[in-house]
Amino acid sequence: MDRADLQARAWDAAASVPDPEVPCVTVADLGILRSVDIDADGVAVARVTPTYSGCPATLAIELAVETALREAGFETRVERVLSPAWTTNWIGADAREKLREYGIAPPVEASGSIRSLFGETEVACPRCGSTETARVSEFGSTPCKAHYRCEACLEPFDYFKCI
Amino acid sequence: MKEELFELLIRLGDDHLVLGHRVSEWCGHAPMLEEDLALPNIALDLIGQARSLYTYAGEVEGRGRDEDQIAYVRLERDYHNLLLTERPNGDFAHTIVRQLFFSVFMQAWWREAVKSTDETLAAIAAKAVKEAAYHVRHAAEWTIRLGDGTEESAHRMEEAVSALWPYTGEMFETDAVTEALAEAGIAPDPSSLKAEWDKVIADVFAEALLSAPDEAWQQSGGRKGRHGEEMGYLLADLQYIQRAYPDMTW
């Protein structure tokens, strides 16, 4: 197998790893898995980026990617990259739909305006689609999520915060 | 420049670890469930930022120290954090005011550090600046809610502001380290961030019906390892496991 085939196979193996906290999407869907390359010694080098500096899932993700690559028959090394900084803009349209079906409102837009102290985002309820929603807490069950409540169907839900 | 960069990373890492530890003390004790999620989340961000800074400090130093050795086995005098970050939590008002003062400063600091000529620091900053934006918003919203709240909450906020104001001047202090790093384009000159900090705090205070004290005497010494009495207790708690069982891992 030539290097391009190996690389494609390694990518597929690593990309299939589900996110430990939001298992409806993979680490590739979320843009956490940045690249997988085969180095001169044939080692599969996966690069992952943390979502938040303190995200406790980062280590679990690195281990899961390493395991997936080993199971696919690769010698492997996982590197953590900080730059460019992860952004919710890297979450593709398909993954946003998967999040919504799972009950998590997908990020609306990246927070380019970090100065907008009290700018409120309009977040649609993932269950009924109503935009009559209220933010209960900026900080939810994981660093990447905020806690919302739908005023129409009264269901609580998580919102994947823009960053 | 290596020595100055290492010192900067230690100062900044210590600010984040010590404040992260303080904020984590609220876990399970916050006044409401949402805050019991918010405060540990913020603590995680701060400790995560500290880890990146310490890891890089160890690389810059080149003596094989990792983040854990830097965090857990140094003595009090070797910690160069701002005194503000070690102030005890006090009531919820004190915690929120401390968060407001520090996160408004760090938001400006990280934003400038994104342009650092040091690639690794720029990368750490690019992540942290986005997290700091949430910390500012959290603290500012609570400041307004409590300052413009009941008589009791307003009174507690006023007390917290006057207690913590003397710890704000230290954030903007300059010395040979900050001057050399600013000159080299590695890190912002902290004194250059004062005008913006003053403005943001004044805007938030205006909405919160709070006022900044007139020029108060300012505390200093954290950057040189001179701490308040509370710091020893904080480290005793933070370092206990590594002191009792050196090099243990799990």
Ligand SMILES: [Zn+2]
């Ligand atoms: Zn709904």
